[in-house]
Amino acid sequence: MTRARALNGITVGELASMLRIPLPNNSRYAKGFVGQLAEIALGATAGAKPVQDFINLNVELKTIPILKNCRPAQNTHVCILEHRHIRNQTFENSNFYNKIKQVLWLPVEGDTSISLHERHFGTAFLWRPDERQYSILRNEWEEIMEFVTVNGIDKISSDIGENVLLAPCGGNKNNYQYGFYLRKKFTSEIINNFLFDLS
Secondary structure, three states, X not given: OHHHHOOOOOEHHHHHHHHOOOOOXXXXXXXXXXXXXXXXXHOOOOOOOOOOOEOOOOEEEEXXXXXXXXXXXXXXXXXEOOHHHHHHOOOOOOHHHHHHOOEEEEEEEOOOOOOHHHOEEOOOEEEOOXXXXXXXXXXXXXXXXXXXXXXXXXXXXXXXXXOEEEEEEEEEOOEEEEEEEEOHXXXXXXXXXXXXXXX
């Protein structure tokens, strides 16, 4: 937490310079760059593997772009849905739960009017879902998985799940990858609760 909070107020450009990592020349290639930069700075080792970023601490790192009104700029990617595990998963043994049961949130300015290198990191904080949040996430995950099992993944709709979203996140039109996301509605509540605790 000390290392994470030491990033508060540092810009993306300053951190990239400290780590001697060049910034992307084109914003089109900047997706995921800030998260990867934070992982390197904090020593996260998981990469794209289905384990937490800080596996020895059971903590997942999530950078979250924040707009000027303190609202999340986008939905937050959690993990890829592994097709071969659909029928054998429970919420508790799913990679989705593994990734969200303890999260180190690292806010960063997300307003696109601010150039990437000038965007500042905010105060990192640790979060675990409380009983109500756990129930919401479990119920919506189970609803989505039941739909996929019965109807097939290609029939999934963005209307399913108020707080959890399953949507294409890569691949091509013949072989999409699907990923779970926390919707902005849910992460906005997390941010607001953190700000309330600070006040």
